Amino acid sequence: MNLAAPHIGFVIAAYAIAFVVIAGMIVATLADYRSLKKNLERVASRARLGRDVDS
Amino acid sequence: MQNYANPTHFLRLVRGLLPVTAGLTAVLLAVGLYLALFVAPADYQQGETVRIMYLHVPSAWMAMFVYLVMTSAAIGTLVFRHPLADVAQKAAAPLGAGFTFMCLTTGSLWGKPEWGTWWVWDARLTSVLVLFLIYLGIIALWQVIEDPGKAARLVAVFTLVGAVNVPIIKFSVDWWHTLHQPASVFRMGGPTIAASMLWPLLIMAIGFTTLFLTLHMLAMRNEILRRRLRRLSMLAADGAAPLSVVAEPAE
Secondary structure (H helix, E strand, O other): OOOOOOOHHHHHHHHHHHHHHHHHHHHHHHHHHHHHHHHHHHHHHHHHHHHHHHO | OHHHHOHHHHHHHHHHHHHHHHHHHHHHHHHHHHHHHHHOOOEOOOEHHHHHHHHHHHHHHHHHHHHHHHHHHHHHHHHHOOOOHHHHHHHHHHHHHHHHHHHHHHHHHHHHHHHOOOOOOOHHHHHHHHHHHHHHHHHHHHHHOOOHHHHHHHHHHHHHHHOOHHHHHHHHHHHOOOOOOOOOOOOOOOOOOOHHHHHHHHHHHHHHHHHHHHHHHHHHHHHHHHHHHHHHHHHHHOOOOOHHHHOOOOO
């Protein structure tokens, strides 16, 4: 790739945008998973605690 | 397919498939990017700007492919009532929106040096913009309707209605005179692109497809956990959380 070619800025911008969009989709999906897992464990442990108190 | 109607079975399948699809995606995108940026020649007319094609075309294909996946899922919801169909549909929508956004922005960045304009209201560009708005509408519908069952049916109907836009996108360049060029890969008579440019394009397209499959499986897993969390929270609010619900593995 010739970095001195005309309009090369458009090519770099396109690849930068694609990188940001793909990285955004990956990070958002993984962050959602971590948050859900944490909440699920918190609710499950609270439910177990409640059952232990009842018994 | 019915064997994987059980979310726990599906999660087990995802755990086995994820390393394969993620690894394949990394390899395909690395090879595809290397070929696209350093091996494929510059175009004799467009020069280096032709390298935008290796992002723009695969993202455009994915924008339509993801919608076809969602349309199949919508049929799965309405006709077969498959328990994972609406999970698949909901998980795919933000990914489809992401690919469509990428298609529109890279297309705009390609259009400015080649056509002299960032945007033109031509049939191809406008129909892809409509597809992006449909994706946003579907995401919004999922957000505003609290009951997942009711949301699934409404979104499925909306998705099926929106599916009419997919052939319009595909054939817009044949049906109308557009500034956008006609199909040059999937066309009667074979591709018109030189092999040195076609191979990087196809490798990037397969890489984008495996990327979607990987992210879709992850997003479906998230949605299953979200529903499990919702169910568990409701049971906890009622003062009863059966052990079967609590003991289900997180993945």
